[in-house]
Amino acid sequence: MDSLTQIVLGAAVGEAVLGRKVGNKAMLYGAIAGTIPDLDTFVGNFFDTITAIEIHRGFSHSIVFAVLFAPVFGWIISKIESKSEANWKNWSWLMFWGLFTHPLLDAHTTWGTQLFWPFELRLAYKNIFVIDPLYTLPFLVFLIMAMRLKRTDPRRKKYNQIGLIVSSIYLLVITLALKFYTFQKFENSLEEQNITYERMDTRPTPLNSILWTANIETENAFLIGNYSVFDTQPIEFYSVPKNYDLAANLKDDPNLKRLMQISEGWYTFSSKNGNLHFNDLRFGNLDIEDPDSEFIFSYELAKEHGELTATETEKEMTDAKKLLPRLWARILGN
Structure with a gap:
């Protein structure tokens, strides 16, 4: 805390x-x-x-x-x-x-x-x-x-x-009651939409316990959905590709394995400006209403003196300012 x-x-x-x-x-x-x-x-x-x-x-x-x-x-x-x-x-x-x-x-x-x-x-x-x-x-x-x-x-x-x-x-x-309640909502929604998945993880969004996010792992991608206890519309899930092939040449690197273990398997890779990034999905992205926004914890991977290093992507204060109004609006329901 x-x-x-x-x-x-x-x-x-x-x-x-x-x-x-x-x-x-x-x-x-x-x-x-x-x-x-x-x-x-x-x-x-x-x-x-x-x-x-x-x-x-x-x-x-x-x-x-x-x-x-x-x-x-x-x-x-x-x-x-x-x-x-x-x-x-x-x-x-x-x-x-x-x-x-x-x-x-x-x-x-x-x-x-x-x-x-x-x-x-x-x-x-x-x-x-x-x-x-x-x-x-x-x-x-x-x-x-x-x-x-x-x-x-x-x-x-x-x-x-x-x-x-x-x-x-x-x-x-x-x-804990809200976590159980919202977990059931996500589970029922996945069943209604005939989505097959391997595992699911839920957590509250910033500054509240009303709006919850779920990460759902499928074979080639992660699905992410949001649910507020005030929602009246069905839950929508958007897909984030795993992109494991981007790091195929690093799959046996010990430092990459450490990152994978830290993230508990909730990670994806992405490429930005020609640089490889490791994204920890457990903490969500910077804009809850924008699936393409950057993840809160993203690390640029690079080789230095033959060793893989990770540098956390810096966040701007403007990112947080954009998040809060959208977050509040989403808390009130869809």
């Missing part, structure tokens, strides 16, 4: 664990714990693109990381807050839950997380977009209400609990 959401979650968890003893400092250190796992993006800057992708949401988003580093961070905080009522064990417990709930939340996004690192098992339930105001804003409001009260005020604990409950109901009940 985005940084603000992880800060809010970490702060709320910190308050739940230690707010009664240390007040707003529990929120402060909980917020810090909630941001620490995402420092892997900074570490990734020292590696090539493919390795950076593999690192992201890996070790730092695992149970192992939380168990190993919570006592370390707890000890550091206990030295900083030596006059506090909380001891090393208290701070370590707070840090553990702050570090652990971060990947638990990320597991619900499209990218997912390697919670059980070092095992190569990425959890990705794909029932919430990385930025979802309906999850974050109510959570933030209750957190601010709690923050403004004294640590001994019983309403403080109540407000924080309400925020945790509301956000959890949205994440674990509403979005």
Whole structure:
């Protein structure tokens, strides 16, 4: 999830664990714990693109990381807050839950997380977009209400609990129910249109849980369709050719195989200005209403010193500005 959401979650968890003893400092250190796992993006800057992708949401988003580093961070905080009522064990417990709930939340996004690192098992339930105001804003409001009260005020604990409950109901009940409902809609539509397919993957579109996208794999192409719970017209699917032949001479390249594994098989190739591009389909394209728009995650492939490299295609701010109005219109139904 985005940084603000992880800060809010970490702060709320910190308050739940230690707010009664240390007040707003529990929120402060909980917020810090909630941001620490995402420092892997900074570490990734020292590696090539493919390795950076593999690192992201890996070790730092695992149970192992939380168990190993919570006592370390707890000890550091206990030295900083030596006059506090909380001891090393208290701070370590707070840090553990702050570090652990971060990947638990990320597991619900499209990218997912390697919670059980070092095992190569990425959890990705794909029932919430990385930025979802309906999850974050109510959570933030209750957190601010709690923050403004004294640590001994019983309403403080109540407000924080309400925020945790509301956000959890949205994440674990509403979005999962919508994923199941929309999946059935896509499945029924494919059956009605007599479309034979190998597998299907669904996810919410940016900033909401009303409009959903489905990737459907067929023999030679991927079909992509969108469905809003407000739709009244049948679902339309458009085809994206796999174009695997474009990379036939690279099929045994180890770096290309790494990209294929990262994308979980949801990829295509395309040629632009004579350059070969690897497109990760899991995150959609830049314009939900334009099948020919570029994919959000696209990598230009090239050989450098005999080794295959991948360079992420840069996106312009104008791309996002075009996306939002079309997205909003599509959310309201076809």
